[in-house]
Amino acid sequence: MAGIKDVAARARVSVATVSRVLNGHPAVRPGTRERVRAAIDELGYRPNGVARSLRTDHTSTLGLVVSDVLNPFFTALARAVEDEARAHGYSVVFGNADEQSALQDHHVRTLLERRIDGLLVSPTADSASLVTEVAGSGVPMVFVDRWIAGCPQVPVVRTDGRAAIAALVDHLHRLGHRRLAVITGPATTTTGNERAEAFLGALAAHGLPAPAHYREEGDFQAGSGRRATARFLDLPEPPEAIFATDNLMALGAMDEIRARGLRVPDDVALAAFDDIPWFLHTDPPVTAIAQPTEALGHGAVRALIDLIEGRPAASLTLTADLVPRRSCGE
Numbered sequence: 001m002a003g004i005k006d007v008a009a010r011a012r013v014s015v016a017t018v019s020r021v022l023n024g025h026p027a028v029r030p031g032t033r034e035r036v037r038a039a040i041d042e043l044g045y046r047p048n049g050v051a052r053s054l055r056t057d058h059t060s061t062l063g064l065v066v067s068d069v070l071n072p073f074f075t076a077l078a079r080a081v082e083d084e085a086r087a088h089g090y091s092v093v094f095g096n097a098d099e100q101s102a103l104q105d106h107h108v109r110t111l112l113e114r115r116i117d118g119l120l121v122s123p124t125a126d127s128a129s130l131v132t133e134v135a136g137s138g139v140p141m142v143f144v145d146r147w148i149a150g151c152p153q154v155p156v157v158r159t160d161g162r163a164a165i166a167a168l169v170d171h172l173h174r175l176g177h178r179r180l181a182v183i184t185g186p187a188t189t190t191t192g193n194e195r196a197e198a199f200l201g202a203l204a205a206h207g208l209p210a211p212a213h214y215r216e217e218g219d220f221q222a223g224s225g226r227r228a229t230a231r232f233l234d235l236p237e238p239p240e241a242i243f244a245t246d247n248l249m250a251l252g253a254m255d256e257i258r259a260r261g262l263r264v265p266d267d268v269a270l271a272a273f274d275d276i277p278w279f280l281h282t283d284p285p286v287t288a289i290a291q292p293t294e295a296l297g298h299g300a301v302r303a304l305i306d307l308i309e310g311r312p313a314a315s316l317t318l319t320a321d322l323v324p325r326r327s328c329g330e
Contacts (some may be wrong), residue, residue, distance in 0.1 A: 002043035021111050041167035046133060060306060062092050063111035065104055065118045068220065069096040069144065071248055072276040073293060074122065075138055080297025081120060088305055090117070090172045097124050099220060105130040112139070118304045122146045125188040140307035144300040145291075146190050155307070159221045159299040161273060162198040164289040164320040165243075168271055169202035170239050171322065173289070175329040181214035181239035183249050184227040192220075195245040195273055205322065214239055218249045225252025233260060233268070241269035241328065250286060269328040273320075284326035292318045 008015045013032060020028050021036040028036075039045075062085050066074040084093045091118060095107025104124050109129060111119060118140035121131055135141050135151045147156040171179060182199045185192025195217075203210045216231060218224030225244050229252070232239050244250035250272030257264055264270045264284060272279070276289035299316045306313040324330060 002045045004045070006043055007036065007039045007045050010043060011036045019113070022113060043083070046130070046137075058117050058308070059115050060090050061114070061116045061213075062090050063095070063108075063114075063116040064093040065097055065107045065111070065119070066120045067097050067104075067122050067124050068099050069094075071246070071274075072219065072278070073145075073247060073274045073291065076293045077122075077297050080294045081144075081301055083181065084298040084301040088301065090301075090305070095131055099124050101125055108134060112242040118142070118308045120144050120300050120304055123184070123189075137197065138257045139302055142300050142304045142307070142313065143323070144296060148219050154177050155303045155313045156317075157303055158276050158295055158316075159291040159296065159318045159320045161195060161291070161320040162201075163193060164322045165273070166202040166205070167198065167322040168243065168287070169206060169208075169291060172243075172269065172271070172328060173323055175269070177241040177328070178208060179237065179240045180208060181266050183216050183218045183225055183234050183242065183244040183253065185218060185220050185245050185249075187217060189220075194219075197202065199243060199245075216329070218244070218246075219250060220246045222248045222252035222255070224258040225249030227252075229253040229256040233257070233262070239268065241265075241271065243271045243273075245273045247272050247274040247279070247288070250288075251278070254282065265329045271328055275323050279325070282327075286327045287325045288323050289320050291320050292324050 004018050008018045013036060021033050031272055044315060064078060064081050065090050066078060068074055078094060085092045093111055097104035097107060101124050114119055120142050122145045123131055132148060132151055141153050141154050145158055180203060184196040187193060200210050213235060216228035218228055229242060232242060242253055244253050254269055257268060262268060271287040273289045275288035279286035279288050279295045297317055303313040
């Protein structure tokens, strides 16, 4: 297997320059950076040599890579991870992928180079080649919130939100709403697919229609929530309620509703997956599905430490809860 010296020789640079490229150092010239990246791709280099050393050289440091630190759910998750890690004598090095697979790979490489003891990842997509490769290299790893189906050897600490989504649809139905629209997450994410399928299944259980024009794929960002809501509201027969499968998309939806001079819930009801403190202070407060974020973070850290210390670690599935508020009509 190629090593960092082989990459340096192929790219005609020093080992230090290769290391700077791997760590995203801004001082490397663009042409040099491209040459090093080309050498890495040609040789198939991965920092597995460092990864293998993690089994014997402990640094009492965990790596955490989340999909988007600006999402309040992941901010709270990171806090829970840090609190639990500190309680066990570990520190946490953090990376924000910003929902970009390339940036996620960068953080994973950097964390391995820094000789972390284990890695917590909330993948940006359900097929991440570098994360999959690292998972098979012996690095202690746990998926939290999202996961990659092709890595069955990696424990997953997650929330099953299907029952809460069914409860939401039942809640909307009891309030008299029949035309229900959904803003889904990216189809490349496990959580995006699970929440969309649960919503459509709940509609079918109530005999409610699920036309394609009441579904829009977002990207877990506020802008996509606003764009999806604009399309829904421009329909000849707009939906009576909108379910955004993440909190930022729900805030974007609320922005678009208000920008049109409409009111929640008088003109359109609104609900979200992932409860956040902000939802208590919006007008009206937003009905949301709450994940046990603190328990997720704590459980993920405990599972990872089990792996680091040579013990088996099982996956953990927690349950989400519906938190009804006035945004749906009550």
